[in-house]
Amino acid sequence: MRATVVGGGLGGLAAAVALHKVGWEVTVLERAAEFGEVGAGVGVMPNALRALGALGLADEVRAIGTPNVPGGVRDPRGRALTLVDASEAGRVVAVHRADLHRVLRSALPERCLVTSTEVTSPDDVDADLVVAADGIRSRLRAALFPAHPEPVYAGTTAWRSVTGPRFPKDLEISQTLGPGSEFGVLPLGDGRVCWYAATVAPAGGRSPDELGEVRDLVGDWHHPIPALLDATPAGTVLRHDIHELGAPLPTYVRGRVALLGDAAHAMTPYLGQGACMAIEDGVVLAAACARGNTVAEALADYDRARRPRTQAVAKASRLAGRLGHKLRNPVAVAIRDTAMRAIPTSLSLKGMAKFTAWEPPSLSLDR
Numbered sequence: 158m159r160a161t162v163v164g165g166g167l168g169g170l171a172a173a174v175a176l177h178k179v180g181w182e183v184t185v186l187e188r189a190a191e192f193g194e195v196g197a198g199v200g201v202m203p204n205a206l207r208a209l210g211a212l213g214l215a216d217e218v219r220a221i222g223t224p225n226v227p228g229g230v231r232d233p234r235g236r237a238l239t240l241v242d243a244s245e246a247g248r249v250v251a252v253h254r255a256d257l258h259r260v261l262r263s264a265l266p267e268r269c270l271v272t273s274t275e276v277t278s279p280d281d282v283d284a285d286l287v288v289a290a291d292g293i294r295s296r297l298r299a300a301l302f303p304a305h306p307e308p309v310y311a312g313t314t315a316w317r318s319v320t321g322p323r324f325p326k327d328l329e330i331s332q333t334l335g336p337g338s339e340f341g342v343l344p345l346g347d348g349r350v351c352w353y354a355a356t357v358a359p360a361g362g363r364s365p366d367e368l369g370e371v372r373d374l375v376g377d378w379h380h381p382i383p384a385l386l387d388a389t390p391a392g393t394v395l396r397h398d399i400h401e402l403g404a405p406l407p408t409y410v411r412g413r414v415a416l417l418g419d420a421a422h423a424m425t426p427y428l429g430q431g432a433c434m435a436i437e438d439g440v441v442l443a444a445a446c447a448r449g450n451t452v453a454e455a456l457a458d459y460d461r462a463r464r465p466r467t468q469a470v471a472k473a474s475r476l477a478g479r480l481g482h483k484l485r486n487p488v489a490v491a492i493r494d495t496a497m498r499a500i501p502t503s504l505s506l507k508g509m510a511k512f513t514a515w516e517p518p519s520l521s522l523d524r
């Protein structure tokens with residue numbers, strides 16, 4: 158059986174690796190001239206790490222990501238709102254996107270990867286299965302669901318970058334919540350630190366000095382935030398306005414096409430689950446295909462398994478933003494912070510486990 162994956166981002170590559178693992182002939186068609194990801198970090202949550210485990214890649218990802226360190230949510234003065242010890246926080250592994258992309262690519266034969274090829278309609282693809290993994294602005298989604306509303310602005314602009322390798326290996330993985338803004342610290346295993354900042358702002362704002370914009374926002378927040386900004390090479394700061402697919406799709410499947418990742422369910426990053434869901438999607442799709450059903454049956458299984466879960470995560474992520482950095486009223490912020498301090502860590506982790514406790518289906522062929 159032959160599958161063509163349109164789009165070689167993290168979701169498309171995860172699907173390609175999974176389909177290759179269950180014996181399908183796979184081609185990934187990528188619009189860009191080169192495969193790769195831009196320079197920023199991604200938090201691989203426990204559910205996605207298990208999905209990567211099903212692909213045989215979890216150890217490799219752990220080796221390039223966050224060591225076992227404590228974690229926490231803090232206020233801008235550094236006071237703890239929630240603290241988790243190393244064994245618990247260690248389950249989230251931050252990696253450089255480019256490194257994760259390389260690990261996925263290395264699990265595929267070179268012949269599977271085709272660059273400089275833009276696909277605008279599934280009719281242009283000759284394969285038993287077409288995987289639409291072409292991101293939030295998916296051309297294939299637009300072709301298959303022409304009346305579906307476009308992604309909408311989520312009200313937040315975000316900056317991301319990675320420092321030089323000069324930080325202690327036991328630096329805390331953390332999120333700092335201020336009024337209307339937040340800052341996240343994702344240490345890598347080699348002393349580099351991925352960070353992000355987000356704030357409520359109108360869409361479309363740009364500055365010739367984005368690092369300066371971040372300094373104005375959080376430069377006087379607690380240690381190590383100013384030091385991380387000082388260690389960030391000028392000109393490496395990426396800025397994105399956050400968009401999401403506001404209206405959920407009625408199905409992730411049309412004929413022999415399966416939509417996956419941001420093409421199917423672009424969500425806000427407030428729970429750090431967008432790429433994680435895309436990786437899960439790929440594993441579930443391949444497992445459905447491996448069960449020996451027809452493509453139509455496999456895709457119906459895929460839709461049934463993925464749509465409720467990913468749309469629930471998208472909804473929860475939107476709410477996390479609303480109760481997180483989007484709160485600006487000082488009274489509301491004080492109530493949130495007091496509530497977070499009062500909730501036992503075990504209870505917060507239990508809330509997260511609703512999404513992170515997911516187990517992947519097996520991709521082993523000898524079941």
Ligand SMILES: Cc1cc2nc3c(=O)[nH]c(=O)nc-3n(C[C@H](O)[C@H](O)[C@H](O)COP(=O)(O)OP(=O)(O)OC[C@H]3O[C@@H](n4cnc5c(N)ncnc54)[C@H](O)[C@@H]3O)c2cc1C
Nearest residue numbers: 164166167168188200276292418419426429430431432433
């Ligand atoms: C600021 C920010 C922070 C985030 N942080 C996290 C995080 O910590 N954890 C997390 O899990 N998620 C995070 N996300 C979400 C995550 O980045 C996305 O959900 C994920 O990258 C989606 O992967 P994808 O493969 O579906 O799409 P994409 O990464 O967008 O890949 C799509 C690929 O398709 C190619 N393409 C597009 N159109 C065509 C075409 N017509 N023909 C051929 N190729 C095409 C593109 O060039 C691209 O390579 C974050 C997002 C943002 C904006």
